[in-house]
Amino acid sequence: MLPKTRLGKRSPLGALMCTSSPNAEGLLETGAPRDAQGGVGNSAMGPPGPPPLSRFNNKLHPGQKVYVVCGGRECPGVVEQHNHVDNEVAILLPTLGQHVLRKLEDVWTSPNVLPPPAAIQGTGRPAQVSSCIDVPRSYRSPDSVDMDEMMAALVLTSLSHSPLVQSPPKTDTVTVCSAGVECGGGELSDSGSSGYWSCGRGCGSPAPSPPITETEVHSLATPSDEGLDMEMEQVLFDEHAPRKRRNSLKVSYRCLWPNCGKILTSVVGIKRHIRTLHLGQTGEHERCSRSEEDFYYTEVQQRQAQPLTPPPGVSIPIPTTSSSTRWPACASPTRASPSRVEPAVPEADSDSPTETGAQPGQLSKSAPSIPGFIWQVHSEHSYQAPAPVQVVAPPTSGSTSDSWNTSSTSTQIRQGAPFRVRSVSVGEQWLQQHSAPIRPHPSSTSPPRSLWTSRRIRGEAKKCRKVYGIEHRDQWCTACRWKKACQRFLD
DNA sequence: TATGCCGGGAA
DNA sequence: TTCCCGGCATA
Numbered sequence: 001m002l003p004k005t006r007l008g009k010r011s012p013l014g015a016l017m018c019t020s021s022p023n024a025e026g027l028l029e030t031g032a033p034r035d036a037q038g039g040v041g042n043s044a045m046g047p048p049g050p051p052p053l054s055r056f057n058n059k060l061h062p063g064q065k066v067y068v069v070c071g072g073r074e075c076p077g078v079v080e081q082h083n084h085v086d087n088e089v090a091i092l093l094p095t096l097g098q099h100v101l102r103k104l105e106d107v108w109t110s111p112n113v114l115p116p117p118a119a120i121q122g123t124g125r126p127a128q129v130s131s132c133i134d135v136p137r138s139y140r141s142p143d144s145v146d147m148d149e150m151m152a153a154l155v156l157t158s159l160s161h162s163p164l165v166q167s168p169p170k171t172d173t174v175t176v177c178s179a180g181v182e183c184g185g186g187e188l189s190d191s192g193s194s195g196y197w198s199c200g201r202g203c204g205s206p207a208p209s210p211p212i213t214e215t216e217v218h219s220l221a222t223p224s225d226e227g228l229d230m231e232m233e234q235v236l237f238d239e240h241a242p243r244k245r246r247n248s249l250k251v252s253y254r255c256l257w258p259n260c261g262k263i264l265t266s267v268v269g270i271k272r273h274i275r276t277l278h279l280g281q282t283g284e285h286e287r288c289s290r291s292e293e294d295f296y297y298t299e300v301q302q303r304q305a306q307p308l309t310p311p312p313g314v315s316i317p318i319p320t321t322s323s324s325t326r327w328p329a330c331a332s333p334t335r336a337s338p339s340r341v342e343p344a345v346p347e348a349d350s351d352s353p354t355e356t357g358a359q360p361g362q363l364s365k366s367a368p369s370i371p372g373f374i375w376q377v378h379s380e381h382s383y384q385a386p387a388p389v390q391v392v393a394p395p396t397s398g399s400t401s402d403s404w405n406t407s408s409t410s411t412q413i414r415q416g417a418p419f420r421v422r423s424v425s426v427g428e429q430w431l432q433q434h435s436a437p438i439r440p441h442p443s444s445t446s447p448p449r450s451l452w453t454s455r456r457i458r459g460e461a462k463k464c465r466k467v468y469g470i471e472h473r474d475q476w477c478t479a480c481r482w483k484k485a486c487q488r489f490l491d
Numbered sequence: 492t493a494t495g496c497c498g499g500g501a502a
Numbered sequence: 503t504t505c506c507c508g509g510c511a512t513a
Contacts, residue, residue, distance in 0.1 A: 269498065272510080463495065482505060485496055 060089050060107065067108035068093070070100060074108070253297045270297040463489050 060066060060082040067074050068091055077091035080099065087104045253270035255262040257278045264270040274297060463486040464476035473481060477488035 264498080266498075272497085276510090465494070478504090479496085483496060483507065 060104070060109070064109065066091060067110070068100060068102045068106060070096060070098070079107075255297050267297075 060079040062079050062081060064079040066077050066079055066089070068077050069075070070077075070093060075093050075095055077093045077100070079089055080092050081090040082104070083089070089102050089104055089107050091100050091102055091107065092098075093100055252263045252265050253267055255264075255270060255274055255278070257274065260278065262270070262273055262277075264273055464480035465473075467489065468475040477486055479485055479487040
């Protein structure tokens, strides 16, 4: 997209250059004549006539062949002297045997097929004025036939490296008319000068040298590019507005995408960020190549209250193994490592019966306390606990043969979800048995690792919202109330 | 559109 | 730590 944008912007660059630089001198002397022609620098106000061929030349060298209007017709001449101060050129007209003094703008460096109309001798300006900006192709110098290519090269050049407007190599004999073709071709009609100006800028600087000075570059070229950059910055900044976290040292994940550096506190977040912003994946496509984002983030540690998007180098990246840190020990304080598989000691005391107790109707029947048959038990808020533990069914043969039981006897690794511990009641089991499909054994059906980190797929299990309805929100589990992952009806 | 829930802020 | 919510992903 960028190229297109730049191309698009590049094109009116000339206009920018023309209009934004009233100082003709700043635009080389070639601009001055143009200015004069447009009536700004000259007393004569009138539509621009055919641009003198010298327009884009800084300097005429003694001995250089030029053409001037003399006696109403164009006469070839030889430059004797070019007075830069007065911008006058002393020209010898061999055909007439005369020496004439002409303003630079009245000097052509190549013959015109259509001789310019009689010039006003006093000002040296052509009497014939044309309101049309289009420069007749007949005014094109032979060299200018390559103008299209040169302009293309110019665009490419500017695209390839810098905002500098690179002047294509050009000899002094290559002049104006081509510019008219390229720039004055009608779009830039009104202040006809603009087209010429821009082109004069681009085409007129003699090759190979007088490179555009930085000042010029800034004053001329940057406007367009600046806008471009600003656009880019705007996009980036909008996208990465720093946010604060209060945690003291913690693990975060930094986007390694060029010029991004976005830091998120969770793998899921960073993956989603990469996916959506950089990989541009959504929906089905996202699922197909979900693991791709793994290569674009790395694990970092952040100190307290640091913006999540410090400038590059400010964050304290921990020399992680590689850019693809897929399974850090802990994604965030609230997330457990999916890779942690440890048989947990059943914690009967950590159960939070409040949840189940809150459901006298369905859950009061809960008889989870079969000795030895203990599920992972934790406070319902454990979704925020750092170290969730997966409970393995104790050896004590629980008579309850629950699908949940079997599924949880092994490590329950769910997509993007920590090992949530939960208290299970008969009511829940009933619900799960009757409303939710039997969970297959995780080990056999667990998705590829790359899929785990993403937002977990919505399960079939009912959630508090569905079970109790919004009107009984008070009966929801805390997580549901907080719009967190449901702790009561786990997938 | 409804739902689930992540990420983050406020108290 | 608890509570809440904006906003995104998904069904």
